[in-house]
Amino acid sequence: MNVAKDPGLRYTVLAGLLNVSICPNCGQKGAVSIPFIYSDSAHNLLAYVHPRSDAPEEARLLILENLRSAYDNVEALLNARDGADGQSEHVATLSPKQAQDLPPLQVVFGLDQLSVLVNGVLDPEERLGRLALSTQSRNDAERGQFYSIARKLATEMNCSVEVESLPDEYIVWLYGSRRRIGALMRELAPGG
Known part of the structure; x- marks a missing residue:
């Protein structure tokens, strides 16, 4: 590895x-x-x-x-x-x-x-950070598209991805450095 x-x-x-x-x-x-x-x-x-x-x-x-x-x-x-x-x-x-x-x-x-x-x-800024992106859509095609977008974002950010599929919610977890996850969270925040 x-x-x-x-x-x-x-x-x-x-x-x-x-x-x-x-x-x-x-x-x-x-x-x-x-x-x-x-x-x-x-x-x-x-x-x-x-x-x-x-x-x-x-x-x-x-x-x-x-x-x-x-x-x-x-x-x-x-x-x-x-x-x-x-x-x-x-x-x-x-x-x-x-x-x-x-x-x-x-x-x-x-x-x-x-x-x-x-x-x-x-370094502290390189340690593990995580971010959950979620949708409440139950449509498999929409969930697949959501996952595809999250996966592309994770690849660009050198992050890992994990999916948590629940009946009422679909969560894509992004794992990366605290610095990158923090920057992504600031970009995704309303008015960010």
Whole structure:
């Protein structure tokens, strides 16, 4: 997960929307436990994230051991100069300088701990802000158009989107930096 390529992902994490699957039939949400790497070069943050905070101690130790082994293998590849046949090997995708510039890998168990880690490196104005846009229309076409407009707005603002569909109300939540959400709220306010 590279936040430099998609800044809205930062707010997907902070809003608790990452690794969540939604049933297309009933709308029920469920957690999907898929480990991933979180990278935010602007804040010098690199983390291996195991989504389950309740992982048993044996599992945590095994994960840490496997990560250490993988790190050692990458380091060995970066340090390899010549192959057995005397030819230079070109297996590493990072130069030694690039590898040296990488932030230290942090290991996090649980998405809540990732949120704490991310919030710890953000300025107050970069922290999570949210805005609810809603309509009371029950018409599916109107709700779809409403969602499409909110989605375009969110994309332009590097925000994440979540939909809450109720019988009498349709809510589109925008999650982004407090600075961007505040600016958007000022623009949308009457007389703004």
